[in-house]
Structures are given as C-alpha cells and as structure tokens.
Amino acid sequence: MDLDALYQQIILDHYRSPQHAGLREPFDVEVHHVNPTCGDEVTLRVKLSDDAEPVVRDVSYAALGCSISQAAASVLTELVIGKPVAQALVVQQEFLALMQGRGTVVADEESLGDAVAFAGVAKFPSRVKCALLPWMAWKDATSSAMNGQPAHPNSPKENHHARR
Amino acid sequence: MGLLPDLDLLRLDFPILNRELAGGHALVYLDSANTSQKPQVVIDTMVDHLERHNANVARAMHQLGAESSAAFEAARDIVAAFIKAPSRDEVIFTKNASEGLNLVANTLAWPGEWAVGVGDEVVITEMEHHSNIVPWQLLTQRTGARLRWFGLTEDGRLDLSTVDDLITERTKVVSLTWVSNMLGTINPVAEIARRAHEVGALVVVDASQAAPQLPLDVVASGADVVVFTGHKTVGPTGVGVLWGRREILEALPPFLGGGEMIETVTMERSTYAPIPHKFEAGTPPIVEAIGLGAALEYLSHIGMDAIHAHEQAITAYALEGLATIPGIRVLGPLDASQRGGAIAFDLPGVHPHDVATVLDTRGIAVRAGHHCAKPAHARFGVQSTTRMSSYLYTTPAEIDALIEGLAFTRSYFGLDPVTAAR
Ligand SMILES: Cc1ncc(COP(=O)(O)O)c(C=O)c1O
Numbered sequence: 001m002d003l004d005a006l007y008q009q010i011i012l013d014h015y016r017s018p019q020h021a022g023l024r025e026p027f028d029v030e031v032h033h034v035n036p037t038c039g040d041e042v043t044l045r046v047k048l049s050d051d052a053e054p055v056v057r058d059v060s061y062a063a064l065g066c067s068i069s070q071a072a073a074s075v076l077t078e079l080v081i082g083k084p085v086a087q088a089l090v091v092q093q094e095f096l097a098l099m100q101g102r103g104t105v106v107a108d109e110e111s112l113g114d115a116v117a118f119a120g121v122a123k124f125p126s127r128v129k130c131a132l133l134p135w136m137a138w139k140d141a142t143s144s145a146m147n148g149q150p151a152h153p154n155s156p157k158e159n160h161h162a163r164r
Numbered sequence: 165m166g167l168l169p170d171l172d173l174l175r176l177d178f179p180i181l182n183r184e185l186a187g188g189h190a191l192v193y194l195d196s197a198n199t200s201q202k203p204q205v206v207i208d209t210m211v212d213h214l215e216r217h218n219a220n221v222a223r224a225m226h227q228l229g230a231e232s233s234a235a236f237e238a239a240r241d242i243v244a245a246f247i248k249a250p251s252r253d254e255v256i257f258t259k260n261a262s263e264g265l266n267l268v269a270n271t272l273a274w275p276g277e278w279a280v281g282v283g284d285e286v287v288i289t290e291m292e293h294h295s296n297i298v299p300w301q302l303l304t305q306r307t308g309a310r311l312r313w314f315g316l317t318e319d320g321r322l323d324l325s326t327v328d329d330l331i332t333e334r335t336k337v338v339s340l341t342w343v344s345n346m347l348g349t350i351n352p353v354a355e356i357a358r359r360a361h362e363v364g365a366l367v368v369v370d371a372s373q374a375a376p377q378l379p380l381d382v383v384a385s386g387a388d389v390v391v392f393t394g395h396k397t398v399g400p401t402g403v404g405v406l407w408g409r410r411e412i413l414e415a416l417p418p419f420l421g422g423g424e425m426i427e428t429v430t431m432e433r434s435t436y437a438p439i440p441h442k443f444e445a446g447t448p449p450i451v452e453a454i455g456l457g458a459a460l461e462y463l464s465h466i467g468m469d470a471i472h473a474h475e476q477a478i479t480a481y482a483l484e485g486l487a488t489i490p491g492i493r494v495l496g497p498l499d500a501s502q503r504g505g506a507i508a509f510d511l512p513g514v515h516p517h518d519v520a521t522v523l524d525t526r527g528i529a530v531r532a533g534h535h536c537a538k539p540a541h542a543r544f545g546v547q548s549t550t551r552m553s554s555y556l557y558t559t560p561a562e563i564d565a566l567i568e569g570l571a572f573t574r575s576y577f578g579l580d581p582v583t584a585a586r
Contacts, residue, residue: 003525003576007518012577038517038533039541039548064547066517067577130517 005120006127007067014114015067020077024060028145033137035129040065042073044137048085048145056080056088059138068127073134075114085142092139099128166477168470168556175557177203189527192562197345197373197506197553198531199395202459206398209458210451221450222424236450239457240440246460247390248381249407256406256413256443257453261372262295264391264406265339267443268368269299271416272337273306278366278415282308284336287365289314289322290543291344294536296370300339309336316543320347320496327359335365342374342385346537346551347496348479348503350378357386366412372396376555377475377504379468382407394452399459403452406443413439420445471556475505478554478563482507485567489574495544508535508549511570514577516550522573528566
C-alpha cells in the first residue's frame, strides 16, 4: 500500500490550508452529517441563486475529522462554488464513481480538478467514507434547497437539516 | 519483566500472526481489545465439530445429536470453571456481550421482583461501551425510570466522590464495566457492588475486557450478573456469556421466546424451561460455544495470572515508549498496574484515522475512532483517539514497531521538520 498515493501533496495542502472554511451567512439550508463508524462530522451550508437554473452561490462548512475528510470538504467548495447546480451534481456523481471504483476508475482532471488527487483513496476502503462525507452532506443540502424539503428521510438520526 | 515465557513458541499457536501484509510487512496486531486472534486449537476444535459431530443440540435423537449436545454442554462446564461460577446452570450462552446486557435491561422492564419503574434509578458510568449505555437508556425511557452515571476523574478513574448521592434507596440497578475498553481503567467492582447491595440494587458487570485479561471470580466480584463476549477471549465471534446468580435468573422473566426455552406450549400459554435453557431460545451458536470452550481451556492452560502479568509488562513497556513521542496524550491511568492493555491516545496535529492508515501501511493494526465510547471521548474533549491494545501474544518488539511507526507518522505529517520524510 502506497502511502504517498493516498496522501497526495494536494490533499495535504488542502488539509493544512482549507479553502472556504467556516460557516457563513447567508444560506438556504444547513445540514449536519456524521460518519457513525468513526465519528467524523461536518456541518455544511449551501446558498443557491434564485435563477430558474440555480447556481451554487456559496458552500461553507465546519468539519471535524481526518485529513481526507477535511481536504475533501475544501476541494468540494472550490469545485462547486460558482457552478450551475446541475453541473455541480454531475461533478458529484463523477467523484462518487471515482471513490467507489476501487482504483479502477480513471479520473477526469478536466471536471474533477484537485479532486483527482483522491483517486488513491479509492484503494483504501476504510477511507472512502471519509472522502465522501462532505460530498454527501453537500448533495443532501443542495437537494433540500432545491426541493424545499429534506432530501434524506432515512439519513442517520444524528444527521439534521435546518432551513432558513 | 513478567512476560510470558517462550513467547515465540506461543505465537506459533496463532497462525494469523505469520501473515505477511501488503508491502511485505509482518503483521503487528495491536487491536486485540477489538477482537483477539484465534489459536489453532480453537480453529481445529470448530472444524472437527463441523466435520465429524455436527447436529442440532437437545432435540436430535441420534448419535450425532448426542455428541453435539455433549460437546455444547461441556463448553458450558468449561465456562463455569473459567469464571468460578457456583453452578453450570447459571451460565447462559448469548450472541455476544451486547445481547447479554440487553437481556438484563429488557427483562427488567417487565413486572416482577426486579422490575424497574417510575421513580427508580439506574446507575451506569461515563466510561461505558455503548453496549452498556444504550440498553439502559432504552429501559429507563420505556419505564419512566431515571438514568444516572458516575463521572470520571481527570486521570480516567470513576469519580467515587459522588457515590452517596448516586447510589440511594431509589437505585434499582448499577451497571458498570470491569475494565474500560478505552481508558484501560480497572474499576473497583467489589467496592461498588457492596455499596449497591446496601441499598438492594442489582449489580451488572460488563466483563468484556476483563475476561480476556484478569482471573475472573464472579462470586468474589460481588456482581449479580456478569457478561462477556467470546471473541475477545481468543474464541470465535457469535457467542457470548451471561452469568447470573441463580435466584436472580430464576426471578427474571424470559427474554426471547422460542424453541428450547420452553417446558410446554399450548396455543394460549407456555411454561418455561429451568435455567440456563430458559434464556436460550432457538438453536444456540453451537460450534461457536464449543470453540469458546476450547479458547477458555487454552487460556486456562497458560494461566490467567500469567496472562495478566504479561499484559501488565507489555502495557508498562508501551506506556514508556509512548511517553517518548512528543506531544502525545495518553488517556486513562498511567500506572500499568492499575489498568488493562487498551491504551487510547491523542497525537496532536494528526487525526487518529491518519495515524491508523500510516501505521497500517507498515503492517501495524490499531483502532482509530471513538471505540464505541463516545461519552468518554467527549469527557476528555476529544472526538476520537488512536488505540493500541495488546494481548498474550504481543511482544516488546511489536511495541517498538508501534513507537517507530508513530515517530514516522509525525514526520510524515510534517510535525518534525528536522526529520521530515517528504
Ligand atoms: C467493554 C465492552 N463492552 C461491550 C463490548 C461489546 O461486545 P460485543 O460487540 O461482542 O457485544 C465491548 C467490545 O466491543 C467492550 O469492549
């Protein structure tokens, strides 16, 4: 197992200087997601534009967890802020496919940007959930903001939604 | 220093310890508090049973059935001897420790001599495994009783200064762990049991971490009920033990209903089998119980006093080694003679998952997370910790590998600029 494949320099950089960190106003929806097996937590807020085709105006977060989950939150904000929601959801799907591919999926640098650095994480099954935590939180918050209702009726008890 | 003699030979009993992991690293297994490894004799006993004697117990009217029943009941005798139970009938096979604790907490919700109700109190501690917290939350929520708990001192012991306030005539149950799976603390079970009995409370002890490490004497412990799980005592998963004083087990209503636990059944009602079968509904974990019997015989053969001395020696050596890592914070007592072999620690600047992953790439298996003790983590202001836990097969060289691995982890994450690895 190659440690450097997991801890790419980009990941460590994001971990040491996280982008867009902190919880900001204004926001449409706030969610709190927990990884029950390890206790990693993220509180994440989304603000969408009012357009017919909404754009991700802001994503802010407070994350408590390992380098992988913290770096994933940071990379996520860089990738989705400013993108139309529809396009950002495509990126989320690609990232999910990369993480669940056990190292067989080739990452598309064009759309995934710094997130390609997470390709190595897919080979560490115990760490895949760490990388996905902020992305699942973002997806959950975004669909709530789009629908005006909680997206995950079955999400674990500790997870919560709040609408403004 | 109290180490088991011929450790190299003893390690040969555990085939998995020979495993080579990715990158050609030898396995350094420091996660025994999570689950222990299994000696060949346990594996062979289980395979032999499945290959030659497999049949259901109690209800099969043929030779194999008789052999299987005899082996299963012999395992009960071995357990009874291992924990010094006055009677084999007081030994109940469960699925694991969690089921044992749920058995007690559930049956106490029903009317009877020990029933817990409105105005009653159940006392636990802040260092419990979730398995000894949640069943009591369920019981008190269902019955309108009140849940209370002992807090912890800064060095990870029970704060006994509140005992007079906590254990009162309202107390119906006191349930606590013998040895903490996170802090390693060995609790003064007999002393607390004495206080609890003064007010007539039932004393339940979670011996999941004690059974592997300490010579057990359930009567001397003062407890009314003691539970443990088989897979931490070099036995298989899927089997646990609940011991209870005969009067208590006879007074409690059944837990699960089904085959084997009955005396007779009509469409309207049933009468129940005497203990232990009253609490063993359905086909039990037969081969697992037989494997557990082999496991406890193996431990007894080595000697629980010798295993305890080995654990203390390894724990003392590990605490010394950990103290050389800059910034490290060990949670729980620092005196090896006062604790078990699970050592949880915090390495500021590196998250426990990252510590565990770096160690894993060197073949070193530890646990990272909350170790099913979230309240105890919260008490010490940490979200998660890294935990090393040793057992009878752990060597000082493995502790050295851990300490080197931690030094490497620090440098890998840039905490040691001088020796930075990247
Ligand atoms: C102190 C303690 N209690 C209870 C348990 C639960 O054991 P099991 O999961 O086998 O029921 C464990 C182990 O995980 C433990 O360490």
